[in-house]
Amino acid sequence: MAARTVKLAVIPGDGIGPEVVAEGLKVLSAVASRHDIAFDTTTYELGAKRWHATGETLPDTVEEELRGHEAIFLGAVGDPSVPSGVLERGLLLRLRFNFSHYVNLRPVRLYPGVTCPLADAAPEDVDMLVVREGTEGPYAGMGGVLRKGTPGEIATQDSVNTRFGVERVVRYAFEKAAARPRKKLTLVHKDNVLTFAGELWQRVVREVGADYPQVSVDYCHVDAATMFFVTQPQRFDVVVTDNLFGDIITDLGAAVAGGIGLAASGNINPENAFPSMFEPVHGSAPDIAGQSKADPTATVLSAAIMLDHLGLGAAARQVENAVADDLEARAKDGGDRSTTQIGDDLARRVAEQG
Amino acid sequence: MAARTVKLAVIPGDGIGPEVVAEGLKVLSAVASRHDIAFDTTTYELGAKRWHATGETLPDTVEEELRGHEAIFLGAVGDPSVPSGVLERGLLLRLRFNFSHYVNLRPVRLYPGVTCPLADAAPEDVDMLVVREGTEGPYAGMGGVLRKGTPGEIATQDSVNTRFGVERVVRYAFEKAAARPRKKLTLVHKDNVLTFAGELWQRVVREVGADYPQVSVDYCHVDAATMFFVTQPQRFDVVVTDNLFGDIITDLGAAVAGGIGLAASGNINPENAFPSMFEPVHGSAPDIAGQSKADPTATVLSAAIMLDHLGLGAAARQVENAVADDLEARAKDGGDRSTTQIGDDLARRVAEQG
Ligand SMILES: CC(C)[C@H](C(=O)O)[C@@H](O)C(=O)O
Ligand SMILES: CC(C)[C@H](C(=O)O)[C@@H](O)C(=O)O
Numbered sequence: 001m002a003a004r005t006v007k008l009a010v011i012p013g014d015g016i017g018p019e020v021v022a023e024g025l026k027v028l029s030a031v032a033s034r035h036d037i038a039f040d041t042t043t044y045e046l047g048a049k050r051w052h053a054t055g056e057t058l059p060d061t062v063e064e065e066l067r068g069h070e071a072i073f074l075g076a077v078g079d080p081s082v083p084s085g086v087l088e089r090g091l092l093l094r095l096r097f098n099f100s101h102y103v104n105l106r107p108v109r110l111y112p113g114v115t116c117p118l119a120d121a122a123p124e125d126v127d128m129l130v131v132r133e134g135t136e137g138p139y140a141g142m143g144g145v146l147r148k149g150t151p152g153e154i155a156t157q158d159s160v161n162t163r164f165g166v167e168r169v170v171r172y173a174f175e176k177a178a179a180r181p182r183k184k185l186t187l188v189h190k191d192n193v194l195t196f197a198g199e200l201w202q203r204v205v206r207e208v209g210a211d212y213p214q215v216s217v218d219y220c221h222v223d224a225a226t227m228f229f230v231t232q233p234q235r236f237d238v239v240v241t242d243n244l245f246g247d248i249i250t251d252l253g254a255a256v257a258g259g260i261g262l263a264a265s266g267n268i269n270p271e272n273a274f275p276s277m278f279e280p281v282h283g284s285a286p287d288i289a290g291q292s293k294a295d296p297t298a299t300v301l302s303a304a305i306m307l308d309h310l311g312l313g314a315a316a317r318q319v320e321n322a323v324a325d326d327l328e329a330r331a332k333d334g335g336d337r338s339t340t341q342i343g344d345d346l347a348r349r350v351a352e353q354g
Numbered sequence: 355m356a357a358r359t360v361k362l363a364v365i366p367g368d369g370i371g372p373e374v375v376a377e378g379l380k381v382l383s384a385v386a387s388r389h390d391i392a393f394d395t396t397t398y399e400l401g402a403k404r405w406h407a408t409g410e411t412l413p414d415t416v417e418e419e420l421r422g423h424e425a426i427f428l429g430a431v432g433d434p435s436v437p438s439g440v441l442e443r444g445l446l447l448r449l450r451f452n453f454s455h456y457v458n459l460r461p462v463r464l465y466p467g468v469t470c471p472l473a474d475a476a477p478e479d480v481d482m483l484v485v486r487e488g489t490e491g492p493y494a495g496m497g498g499v500l501r502k503g504t505p506g507e508i509a510t511q512d513s514v515n516t517r518f519g520v521e522r523v524v525r526y527a528f529e530k531a532a533a534r535p536r537k538k539l540t541l542v543h544k545d546n547v548l549t550f551a552g553e554l555w556q557r558v559v560r561e562v563g564a565d566y567p568q569v570s571v572d573y574c575h576v577d578a579a580t581m582f583f584v585t586q587p588q589r590f591d592v593v594v595t596d597n598l599f600g601d602i603i604t605d606l607g608a609a610v611a612g613g614i615g616l617a618a619s620g621n622i623n624p625e626n627a628f629p630s631m632f633e634p635v636h637g638s639a640p641d642i643a644g645q646s647k648a649d650p651t652a653t654v655l656s657a658a659i660m661l662d663h664l665g666l667g668a669a670a671r672q673v674e675n676a677v678a679d680d681l682e683a684r685a686k687d688g689g690d691r692s693t694t695q696i697g698d699d700l701a702r703r704v705a706e707q708g
Contacts, residue, residue: 078546084545084546084549084552084556085545085546085547085549085552088546088547089546089547089549093547116473117472117473117474117584117585118471118472118473118584119470119471119472119473120471138492138511138513138547138548139547141549143512143513143548143550143551144550145550145553145554150517151517151518152516152517152518153516153517153554154514154515154516154517155515155516155550155551155553155554156512156513156514156515156550156551157492157512157513157515157548157550157551158497158510158511158512158513159492159497159510159511159512159513160508160510161508161509161510161511162506162507162508162509163504163505163506163507163508164505164506190598190601191438191439192432192438192439192442192443193439193442193443193447193492193493193598193601194492194497194511195438195439195443195495196497196498196499196509196510196511197497197509197510197511198438198439199499199509200499200507200509202438222601222602223601223602223604223605223606224605226580226602226603226605226606226609227605227606227608227609227614229606230471230472230584230606230609230610231471231609231613244544244547247544247547247576247577248576248577248580248602249580250577251577251578251580251581252577252580252581252583252584252606254581255580255581255584255585256584259585260581
């Protein structure tokens, strides 16, 4: 029996989700056997197929079962046959909100060997950690519609920002910044226009920052931030931002760091009151589903974030090193590999590592 | 006496604003003399200095005077000495809102010779027109703060989207798309999360689109759009989007099209019920103010958008051609010129054009 058994819920989801999750699990099992860990997995069929069959997105009983796990490993959910928002709000955001995933952790890092769309960027220029708030802001789902379908129609969408919600994610971001060599934290917001929310974010950063005198604090409007991601990515170390701005800049960050096939994320409840959830930033990509064309690297890197969260740092480093080696090898031979082949190679590299 | 006299209000503003506006006016006067136009200008001192001296951002009497002009030519407002939001909300947004500038028109175009931060982009890949809504959305200023300064504090920020407001800007965007060679319109939103507002935008695009069968319609989530701006900018022709998403993607667009020194905009009331306002996308850049280091090209291109709006298309084309020639020449000699020298060169090129 392994020294540590992790109860892991797996949600393969739709499109390429099951394909990339299979490779993620393959790499996890390679690393587990080297570290005397076991993953006790239970698979949950959630997503478009289930919704079509039963109308369910996330039954209460399933939510309750998921709660009994240490972590959730998710591929991707969504399909054009499902109305926009149904699975997003009914499954993905419901999990993030109900399990208090107030940290949406998204590293933006250009690995050596990876082709960057920016003409002048080198790996040392792109190495940031975006700490996106995950449980409030414009994602709260508040707002409504009045006089629908008439010329007098009005639709509102309300961003909700609480002292409690902002403070906990800002404190987490300061902790991360304090532990990194550059010790820099940038708040990204739009406080000159969104004055109510912006003032709260600014004030909380100032107040929490008093506890971290070693961290230098910067502020950048979200519009300017998108510009700097492209022209001066080295400006950023740790970035803390709200749910919507974080969504936007991390997709841009993924593009800058070599594409959505490499972008990993963790939806984290730092107190472990609920299971955290780990998923690639990319979606279900129905256009390439079932063809073994998807790059499982983003999912594998999300598994590394999960290992870190589970306190298995050495295993996480091994997975990351395997990815780094694989990306450098890719740059040399440029080989076209299937999803499965990339997963096999990563598992082998993990197994072979010194 | 000139055949046409345009009553123009000029707001030089703060920082580099007065420097770039001076060059814009220089180019306007060069083009005016070739087209038998005269600009009858009145300068308004608004911005940080006035606020410090009098506490005023935009007195009602000044707003009333501005209303009596055909157009407003603005440099930039803002200074770190003024609390964030005061001049933005009290002056810039007040003008956009009160003068019903529901179209915020922002071309994103890579001119030949201009250095693009993207490794693989050629001028033909980057040629879009962003039609940003200018009078509602999260910019409405609605929301508030409850229990400020306590652990139970909550700050809200409400996005307001009306059928009236969305329809008029969407219709304008379809008109623009129909007049362009590619005849493509992309709605950028986040309808899978901002479901109330997103559904309204989607429905209006569908309904108005029925009047434009020649225009092909596409949809892109704002997060994915930022990615595609960097990896596949050729995907976009005309983009229509809300006030906040438009703010974000046009700064990114400016970066992709060679930098904020070239990005022009018009805040337009298409019905001419109020004067429209033309301004560079960049801010007041206090760090380089007074050093004749700013590139006045964005302001000059904004003047070209103004000429178009005033029905002076031939003059607009002349200004644009002068800019295009200047940018190609720049690529060859790479000369470092002052703000004034660039303005002189542009005015000369306008005067010399066949
Ligand atoms: C699918 C969608 C709801 C989600 C989000 O907006 O958060 C995705 O874009 C992401 O970034 O994880
Ligand atoms: C200064 C600011 C209020 C403004 C905006 O957000 O619209 C600016 O960023 C712009 O894009 O014109």
